[in-house]
Amino acid sequence: MLADGGAERLSALLRRTLLDRPGEPVTGWLLDLAALHGLAPLRADEVRAVGDGAPLWRYLHGIGLPPRGEPRSPYEKLLLDLLGGGGSAPRAEPVDGPAVVQSMLIGGTGRPGEGASGGLGVFLRSLGDALADRADVGRVVTVVLAANPTALVVERAADREHWTVHVPVDSPVALDQREMGGHRAAITWWLRELLSRHGLVPDVVHVRYSDDGSLAVADAARLLGARVVFTLTPDPHRHLAARYPEEGSDVDALRFDLHRVRVADRLVGRADTLVAIGGRGDELLEHFPQLEHRHAVAIEEGIAPLAGTARPALVRELFEPSRVFPRLDDSARGLPVLLNVGRLHPVKQQAVLVRAWLEAGLHRSTALVLIGGSVTDRTPDEQAVLDEVLALAASVPGSRGRLAVLPAWPNTKVRELEHTLVQAVLAPSPHVYACASAKEEFGIAVLEAMEAGMLVVGPRTGGLPHYVDHGRNGFLADTSTAEGLGDALREVVALGDATRAVADAGRETVRERFPIARVAGAFARVYLDLA
Structure with a gap:
């Protein structure tokens, strides 16, 4: 939306810039800007001299001329097909309501x-x-x-x-x-x-x-x-x-x-x-x-809400051997599980969680399960976090068989695992969802774990304090350092069966307040x- 006279001034400025500096990397962006606002600062012969590819074709279409060219990528082929009248995707029917x-x-x-x-x-x-x-x-x-x-x-x-x-x-x-x-x-x-x-x-x-x-x-x-x-x-x-x-x-x-x-x-x-x-x-x-x-x-x-019953087969997947990633072994059976789910990223601090688990000695009394990340074509962030997690695990041989690292699961499968842990995997203390993030604006994964009946430990900064009442329906921790997080997790696990009422209160919080x-x-x- 351009104010009165703004279109002419912008068109004149675009014309000068495009003609005075042809071939600049910003040319395509400027042509798209013109097309978006219905401007025609250049004639067809002029624009063909300074632009090419998708921005040129969008501009020509905007001034009513047929775009022509040889697509150099699937993206460009889609664009030319669309501008040429192709495409068979459905058209929505009118509806009542916004x-x-x-x-x-x-x-x-x-x-x-x-x-x-x-x-x-x-x-x-x-x-x-x-x-x-x-x-x-x-x-x-x-x-x-x-x-x-x-x-x-x-x-x-x-x-x-x-x-x-x-x-x-x-x-x-x-x-x-x-x-x-x-x-x-x-x-x-x-x-x-x-x-x-x-x-x-x-x-x-x-x-x-x-x-x-x-x-x-x-x-x-x-x-x-x-x-x-x-x-x-x-x-x-x-x-x-x-x-x-x-x-x-x-x-x-x-x-x-x-x-x-x-x-x-x-x-x-x-x-x-x-x-x-x-x-x-x-x-x-x-x-x-x-x-x-x-x-x-x-x-x-x-x-x-999640519909369905416990699926013990999901727990068995945590124990299936892998030639690439750590998995649980028989020494982890009967131990409370610390679960962390989410994208592998420095802000999610999976490496901080592993360090905290090791340095607090929790690998002797709990099993740690990390789920997240791509199977192939990992982003640099994913690969860096994964490398650090695996290096930390390898540095403490005594943790072998107590750590499972798995790639991302579909959301329903994760939630079914959480319900299965609570309903069908007995342990001396509740299974814990350990959110190690440096920040969580709200924490959907935390809500899902609470709804399943897991005991939640998460950062005391960000969104969690607005629904986690420390000691009543979950626990808040200093996640800024491995030492702070490890101390909090060790204290919560040491409370043992006494925290089942806290986990139950967390489940009721979600079911009453967050459907x-x-x-x-x-x-x-x-x-x-x-x-």
């Missing part, structure tokens, strides 16, 4: 624990289903990215109006947050085109994360005439001073974190409604002075107020 788009551009909703996929993907999948089941919501569309795509995928769930749109990105691997900026205009273009072509134009668009991907989705929302909701968190603001304490810190990392702070401010300014996770209002005001004059609606997250249907109602009220 259409809501929710974005999940970091990771995805398919397999949590692989790459950058985690608890937010699990939450958005179940939230989307719960919203679509409501009579007052017409449709939910979850937007994910498709790296190195070979087909356009726009699909509807079999039993409800919950759609998933896979936005193609010109990258051989999934984008991380630092790479989003270079694809921002293209993501906006694709999202606007796909939602329009398939009858999925939204009334409300909800973005999370302070990054260029969220800006891309917010741009598409404005171009489609939708209202914007933004969930803001105090990240990366709260860690800047600690992360960069002195000269010589990683300048590129600092620059990117400061960019994310600026992006967060821009999203706050663009959003029609702001959402805060749970009870984070005071901390948010510390980093967003704009909130003195604006209200952020506090909404807690939640989980879907996904209740959470969906809170989000629906926000969306209906805007639609």
